[in-house]
Amino acid sequence: MKSTAIYHFLKKPLAAGCTAFIILLFITQYIAYQKYLINENEQKKEINNEVNLIKEKLQTLVMFSYSATKTLAYIVERNGIPSDFDSIAIELLSQQKYFDVVELVDSKGFITHVYPLKDNDVVGFNIIQSPTSSSGALATIEREDFFIAGPVRLKQGGIGMISRQPISIDGKFSGFSAVITKLSTFFNDLNLDTSTENRFIYGLSRVNLETGEEEYFLEKDMSAYKEFAVPIEMDFGEWKLYVVPMQETVNNALWFAIFGLIVALLGAWGIWYFLGQSERINNLITVKLIEQESELKALYETSKARIEKSELMYRTLTSNAPVAIFNMNEVGECTYVNEEWMKYSGMSFDEAMGFGFQYALHPDDRERVLREWEEAVLKSSEFKSELRFQHKNGKVTWLEAKATKLSDVNKKLYGYIGIAADITERIDHEKESLNYKSNLEELVSLRTEELKDSKDALLNLLEDLNFQSAELEKEKVKAQSADLMKSAFLATMSHELRTPMNSIIGFTGILLKEYAGPLTKEQRKQLSMVKNSSQHLLGLINDILDISKIEAGKLKVSMYPFNYVKTIEKTIDFLVPQAEKKGLQLCSEIVENAIILDSDERRVEQVLLNLLSNAIKFSNKGTIQVKVAIVDNAVVTQVIDQGIGIGKKDINKLFVPFIQLEGGISRSHEGTGLGLAISKSLIEKLGGTIRVQSKKGIGSNFTFTLPIGEGDKE
Amino acid sequence: MEKTILIIEDNEQNMYMLSYLLTQNNYTIIKAYNGLDGLRLAHENNPEIILIDIQLPDMDGYEICNKLRYNGLPKDTTIIAVTSYAMGGDREKAIEAGADGYLEKPINPETFVKDMEKIVREK
Numbered sequence: 099m100k101s102t103a104i105y106h107f108l109k110k111p112l113a114a115g116c117t118a119f120i121i122l123l124f125i126t127q128y129i130a131y132q133k134y135l136i137n138e139n140e141q142k143k144e145i146n147n148e149v150n151l152i153k154e155k156l157q158t159l160v161m162f163s164y165s166a167t168k169t170l171a172y173i174v175e176r177n178g179i180p181s182d183f184d185s186i187a188i189e190l191l192s193q194q195k196y197f198d199v200v201e202l203v204d205s206k207g208f209i210t211h212v213y214p215l216k217d218n219d220v221v222g223f224n225i226i227q228s229p230t231s232s233s234g235a236l237a238t239i240e241r242e243d244f245f246i247a248g249p250v251r252l253k254q255g256g257i258g259m260i261s262r263q264p265i266s267i268d269g270k271f272s273g274f275s276a277v278i279t280k281l282s283t284f285f286n287d288l289n290l291d292t293s294t295e296n297r298f299i300y301g302l303s304r305v306n307l308e309t310g311e312e313e314y315f316l317e318k319d320m321s322a323y324k325e326f327a328v329p330i331e332m333d334f335g336e337w338k339l340y341v342v343p344m345q346e347t348v349n350n351a352l353w354f355a356i357f358g359l360i361v362a363l364l365g366a367w368g369i370w371y372f373l374g375q376s377e378r379i380n381n382l383i384t385v386k387l388i389e390q391e392s393e394l395k396a397l398y399e400t401s402k403a404r405i406e407k408s409e410l411m412y413r414t415l416t417s418n419a420p421v422a423i424f425n426m427n428e429v430g431e432c433t434y435v436n437e438e439w440m441k442y443s444g445m446s447f448d449e450a451m452g453f454g455f456q457y458a459l460h461p462d463d464r465e466r467v468l469r470e471w472e473e474a475v476l477k478s479s480e481f482k483s484e485l486r487f488q489h490k491n492g493k494v495t496w497l498e499a500k501a502t503k504l505s506d507v508n509k510k511l512y513g514y515i516g517i518a519a520d521i522t523e524r525i526d527h528e529k530e531s532l533n534y535k536s537n538l539e540e541l542v543s544l545r546t547e548e549l550k551d552s553k554d555a556l557l558n559l560l561e562d563l564n565f566q567s568a569e570l571e572k573e574k575v576k577a578q579s580a581d582l583m584k585s586a587f588l589a590t591m592s593h594e595l596r597t598p599m600n601s602i603i604g605f606t607g608i609l610l611k612e613y614a615g616p617l618t619k620e621q622r623k624q625l626s627m628v629k630n631s632s633q634h635l636l637g638l639i640n641d642i643l644d645i646s647k648i649e650a651g652k653l654k655v656s657m658y659p660f661n662y663v664k665t666i667e668k669t670i671d672f673l674v675p676q677a678e679k680k681g682l683q684l685c686s687e688i689v690e691n692a693i694i695l696d697s698d699e700r701r702v703e704q705v706l707l708n709l710l711s712n713a714i715k716f717s718n719k720g721t722i723q724v725k726v727a728i729v730d731n732a733v734v735t736q737v738i739d740q741g742i743g744i745g746k747k748d749i750n751k752l753f754v755p756f757i758q759l760e761g762g763i764s765r766s767h768e769g770t771g772l773g774l775a776i777s778k779s780l781i782e783k784l785g786g787t788i789r790v791q792s793k794k795g796i797g798s799n800f801t802f803t804l805p806i807g808e809g810d811k812e
Numbered sequence: 813m814e815k816t817i818l819i820i821e822d823n824e825q826n827m828y829m830l831s832y833l834l835t836q837n838n839y840t841i842i843k844a845y846n847g848l849d850g851l852r853l854a855h856e857n858n859p860e861i862i863l864i865d866i867q868l869p870d871m872d873g874y875e876i877c878n879k880l881r882y883n884g885l886p887k888d889t890t891i892i893a894v895t896s897y898a899m900g901g902d903r904e905k906a907i908e909a910g911a912d913g914y915l916e917k918p919i920n921p922e923t924f925v926k927d928m929e930k931i932v933r934e935k
Contacts, residue, residue: 596896597823600918604829607921613836636918656904 111377115370122365126358134351141343148298148341149328152288156330159284160261162194163277164244167263170200170275174265179210187213190277198258199278205271207235220253231260238262238274249281249304249337256282257302301340303327312338422487422497422518424455428511430475439518442497444490460486460494478503478511484521496522588646595639602632641772648779655698655783657807662695662702662733663688666724669706677714683721684710693726693733696807701780705788708773709737709800717741720797728806732786737800744792752790753778777802816840818859820850820876821894822869829919830863837925847871854880854889861890861932863915866906874909881910890932894919 107113170190173180179202180186187200191213202211207226212219225231234247241264248259259281264274285300301320303312314320320327320340330337416423422439426432432455435447443450443458450458459467463485474481481501486494501516606629608614610622617625647653670684677684695702706724713722720740727734744752753774781788785805792798817839821827831841842857844850847870854862862880866873877891893906893914906914913931915924 593896596918600823601825601829603918604826604833604921607919608829608833611921613832658904 111370111373114373115366118369119362119366122362123359126362127355130351130355130358133354137351145298145326145328145341145343149339152300152339152341153328153330155284155288159194159196159279160246163197163246163259163261163279164263166190166193166197166200166277167244167261167275170202170277171263171265174202174273174275175267178267183211184213187211194279196279196281196284197277198252198280198283199276201276201278202273203235203262203276204273210273234260235262235274238264239271242266242271249302252278252280256280257285258282299323299340299342301342303338303340305336305338421520422499424450424501424516424518426475426501426514426516428475428513430471433513442487442489442495442518442520458487460488462486474501475514481514481516485518487518495520496525582650584646588642591642593643596636599632599636599639603629603636606632641776644776645772645779648776653779653783655701655780657696657698659694659696659807660699662693662726663690664692665699665703666706666726666735669703669710670724673707673710673714676711677722680714680718682714682717682719684714685721686724686726688724688726690726690728693728693806695733695804697784697804701784702804705777705780705802706735706737708777709802712773713737713739713741713798713800716798729803731806732803733806734801734803738797740797743794743796743798744790745794749790749792753788814838814840815861816842816857816859817861817863818842818844818850818854818857819863820844820847820868820873821863821865822846822867823865826865826917829921833919833921833924847873847876850876851879854885858886859889861892861928863892863894863928864911866893866895874905877906877909877911888935890935892928892931 170186173186183202190200191197200211200213201209201220203225204210207224209220209223209225212221215221225235231247231250234245234250237247238245244261244263246259246261249257250260252258257280258278260276260278262274262276265272281302285302288300301314301323303314303320305312312321320342323340323342326340326342327338328341330339416434416436419436419438422442423434423436424432424439425434431452432450435450435455439450439458440447445454445458448454456464456468467483467485470483471481480503481499484496484498486496488494497518498521499516499518501514503511504513504515505511606625609617610625610629644653666686666688670686674684710722710724717739718741722740723736723738725736725738778788781802781804786803788800788802790798790800817834819827819830819834819841821830821843822845827843827845831843834841839861842853842859844853847868850862850864853859864873864876864880868876873893877893880889880891890913891911893909893911894917895903895906895914896917903914912935915927915931
């Protein structure tokens, strides 16, 4: 029970992760600690070895320096100060590579010999009086024995120890020999030896015997590493050697611990994640499975409902179909018949099942139909036949039967579905129609012939019509071209007629001016008649030209602003002589001083001239008045006379070209009868209107209206 | 001082009539019977007044007006178009082509010279 509890506990990702973390952390920290311990032991051992090694080397060095000083002292004691000091010194220095200088000092402390001299020119220097060297020198003298002073800072740089051997000649102290050993080089070499791994830092100090203080050499303050100091007892004092391991060795264990921590964290996370992942996947699969199950269930339900519905539809369809329907299996047995089938055969559903269906067939057809059916089944082909059913009560029905194969998805035949329609009526009709057919054919051929005749007649008619319309088209074109030709003719002729008129009028005028000489009274009278006639003729020609242009639609007007009041005055002035000749009065009634009209001045003048001329022409008494008024942006001009007037029935003909009223009058009044027609066209072209009011015997009032246009009223 | 008038007119009778009338009124006449001669004589003689018949056989009268007006003729030369009655828009076309005024054919000998001098004065 307990183990299962733990098992379930560990199945939880977080719990498993935490557990893994703690275990891994413990293991790695334990290993790190062990490593640390091992490291420490190893270090201690190593330091011990190192210290012993250095101690031995130092002792050897001391030994060598002892023997060197002793040798030199011996030589001096035996033979006095040697003359070849230099060669002896070279010999001594060669014994040890750390030996630097060989000296001889006399009994008073003066240095007498030095080798090598270079950088060590201390000959004559009193070491007893030197503050740095005196203690060592004095100790040697006092002890009367070999003594090593130092380590001391050398004058020539670096650290050295000075070994001194007193020389006594005849039992009397007479100086000492000295060898300086360069310790700094020695230690440098030691450091060089180990620098490949660089695992130790070396330090050296001397303990001051009097004060107990340490003096550090090799330019290093080692006071922080007291625990690594190893005392080296010399017969002349105590040195302390420092062999300090580099920091990394300790750090290794720390790094390992950190690394272990990370590993533990990663391990814990990994376990948590993967445990959780499997659980998540399991959940997902379960959800999917449930979804699929419900989907399948829904699908099954809908399919079932659909199939049931389909089945119901099929049954309803077949039951109510107005044709016989039947199902057969793959070996040709009947499995279903509908109500219609049973109606034709008079058999029940059960009777028709299996091979019972054959008894529905008419005895005369049975053998043939069964053979055909058998053949279709054997060949697995369609079945199609016309056959008779005989009802139990003897009634015969003609049927057209057709059966279609039913195959499953693998195209394997599993039965037939058949349908049989009642064709009794058709069979009967066929018999009848055979009789009709021959009659009909006869009739049809007759009608066809008739139609053909009609068609021919119609085609002829159409041809005639086409011909006629073409003729009409020709006529139309002819008429149009004739119209055009008339206009062109009139325009050309008018021009051609006017050219000689220029000469006639011009020269008559020149003659009347008497440039060529004075005229007699008769000549003047006759020439005046020529002038009047030709001017009348010119007026006719101009009228014809205008009307032909109007009819051809080529009349052009050019609109310019002008003072209409001035135009009226000018026209009246021009006609006053004519009016006075007939004893008529001509006057105007205009309120405005100026009316600026945007129109074609010449055409307006032409209309005014025409209306006033007519008024003069058809009046024998009274006054002819021109009245002008402005009404709603238009100028209304009235020409009122007290002339012969126009009858009601004639008023409508007034503006029609070439018509002058009443034969008698037309003869008594010269003119083309075009004037009013032209005036009307001109006024309409200028955007205005013209009308007339008249009473026979009382007078006429011609009124025309023109738009003021863009010109301003002043 | 007598003024010079160049008459460009193809019709012999009209030319005679115009030149007679103007000579009687103390003008010096130069005659040109077609457009090209008219242009040449205008440049050679620098007349004060030029009368141009708009209907000429070789050139359009408006074209001559245009060429005279814009090809080196002194600015104070008066160009007058002589047009036929009822040719719609003749007057405006003549003014646009550079004429200073127009006179109508058939000419009225009683008023012609007066009308012409009015145009010269008002130019």
